[in-house]
């Protein structure tokens with residue numbers, strides 16, 4: 001049990017955050033908080049995907065996805081996003097080694113990956129809407145199809161967008177030399193999460 | 209009176225000190241008083257409902273002046289009754305009980321009991337309160353918009369909740385309801401993220417997880433449930449909002465006609481809402497009851513004056529409850545048209561989750577056995593908690609078995625059951641907590657005699673009301689019905705309804721004793737000693753009044769678990785967690 005105990009010596013009261021930011025685990029407090037946030041966010045996605053699964057199972061028919069989407073484009077998007085996760089991981093590594101130039105470059109690459117993904121998604125939405133898909137109607141079959149398309153990809157896209165904004169902030173702060181390696185790592189955790197969620201969306205919504 | 213003292217090194221103004229404060233103690237008190245105000249409001253709504261149920265369609269001309277629409281002509285309209293019921297349930301289950309336990313007690317006690325200086329993320333913690341306050345305001349606003357408050361119940365069953373035309377409060381009122389729930393979810397996420405992180409990361413030296421007070425285990429378990437199920441409610445709310453304003457039909461089936469109008473939606477499933485809601489809704493009852501159990505266990509442990517029985521067992525049971533609470537939701541849906549095989553599974557899982565609950569009760573009873581119990585007011589309320597929890601839980605067996613539930617579903621048996629388990633017993637635990645920690649917070653004692661009177665009237669009232677409801681439920685008295693005298697087969701139950709109404713008024717009135725005691729003691733109560741109950745936990749070791757940052761130069765060091773009572777070396781019969789280790793090295797832990 002001794003390993004669960006941690007030393008505390010700072011007598012200063014003023015900044016409670018910094019004082020408790022020591023950890024019995026290897027994760028520091030902010031990282032632990034980020035993990036919890038990710039857990040809760042993951043469950044929001046689980047609710048949406050669960051609802052989607054319920055609708056698929058109870059619906060008498062469901063449109064053939066390959067007839068509606070260009071799977072090549074979706075695969076490309078997926079590839080871009082996963083690659084951006086790789087560059088993100090390298091950015092974190094660079095930040096930990098104090099290589100600011102590398103960090104900035106890799107973060108930039110990650111941001112560009114995110115933007116490309118969002119661009120593809122915008123194209124997809126435009127295409128879908130152009131063919132007559134709305135929230136409550138679509139030419140391919142049950143209305144739940146387009147409703148879940150917009151809601152799930154929209155909710156995910158919103159996360160990617162938030163991630164891009166977050167990374168941009170981290171990029172600027174790093175440029176000014178005001179972002180710790182820990183900060184880069186936290187943003188990275190969020191970014192990996194957004195990517196992992198996409199893998200689920202890709203699998204359940206586009207492939208299955 | 210001092211509620212909280214800010215450290216002298218801070219020259220913060222009143223606003224920073226008491227309003228926009230990041231001090232967990234202030235945030236906790238803000239949560240407490242807001243939840244308390246909401247409780248009074250929710251209680252008044254139930255009084256109105258009891259007026260109607262006791263004396264259906266009687267004229268109350270005075271009430272017309274307050275509710276010109278809902279009580280037009282002095283007679284309550286059915287829609288107004290449903291609106292009262294929806295708001296009462298929503299307010300009490302979510303905006304009072306959830307906020308009161310993790311929000312108020314959690315905030316105040318977690319850092320103190322684990323020897324931390326504050327929550328891990330104090331700013332987030334402050335925000336959590338303000339978003340909570342906003343959510344309360346938005347919810348109450350629903351009464352004042354066109355059409356009034358929603359009528360679809362605290363469960364917001366679709367399609368009623370999904371179609372704005374389905375009733376007077378279902379347009380703007382239901383929208384506000386949804387926004388309030390979403391805000392509450394966000395606030396709750398910010399809160400529990402803090403509680404879990406703080407408990408895991410910020411324990412003081414020596415405070416291992418096997419030494420934290422039982423209350424901390426309760427808070428931790430409830431917070432873990434929260435962080436897993438509130439997001440699902442949020443997801444469900446997003447879908448419902450899309451149905452309402454985006455024209456989708458996740459929850460609306462085809463061919464629905466409302467008020468001679470064919471609803472254009474098609475292909476959705478009302479059952480989907482029920483699944484999503486109850487995936488949140490059932491664990492929600494444990495979000496309320498588990499911290500209540502923790503508080504009661506803590507108080508029982510103090511007043512039995514001997515080591516509590518089953519510390520590790522209790523912690524284990526709560527962890528089991530966390531896991532099981534998420535797989536039993538279907539027991540609310542036995543008669544919903546869900547697949548009967550699923551019903552069988554959920555009945556089994558429900559019986560399974562009664563096991564940890566029963567073991568917990570057993571731990572408390574064994575702890576009491578042979579103890580020289582000090583029957584203080586907090587102890588009485590803690591014991592009342594146990595009594596009511598057991599009684600209410602027994603009703604759960606009949607509901608949890610799918611075959612008996614078919615008869616009992618949607619009757620007052622269910623209403624009686626969940627008011628005992630989820631309303632009364634947590635309320636008793638909360639009262640126990642207030643009486644117990646009042647001296648710590650205010651530096652004064654509450655009046656014991658008034659406390660006892662409050663206890664005996666409350667427990668008599670609770671049983672009179674809610675046991676009678678069980679009986680009426682077996683007799684077929686319908687839930688959600690605003691005038692059961694319309695049905696011949698229920699007419700003979702009317703005297704019971706009158707009885708319940710009177711008992712409810714008495715119970716409500718007796719709460720004035722508490723309020724009086726609380727307010728007078730706050731200003732005039734006798735000064736409390738530093739550790740009036742002779743308890744071992746750390747919150748009693750903090751300076752009085754407790755400064756911002758809680759501890760002096762160094763946080764206390766912990767040497768043992770919190771329940772070393774009846775120590776055999778003569779002198780005092782208790783040994784605080786932070787007392788130097790030299791004494792009794794070989795005792796326990």
Ligand code: HEM
Pocket residue numbers: 363493494496497539540558559561562565600601602603604605607608609613616617618622625626629630
């Ligand atoms: C022995 C353990 C328990 C069992 C087996 C049990 C079982 C059930 C069942 C089957 C129902 C659904 C009845 C129906 O709608 O037909 C129900 C309703 C309910 N129970 Fe329990 N219960 C237990 C303990 C608790 C506890 C400890 C709480 C709260 C802390 C609680 C709160 C509720 C609530 C709030 C409802 C009603 C929700 C609604 O329909 O509005 N129950 N219970």
Ligand SMILES: [Cu+2]
Pocket residue numbers: 489490493536537539540
């Ligand atoms: Cu339940």
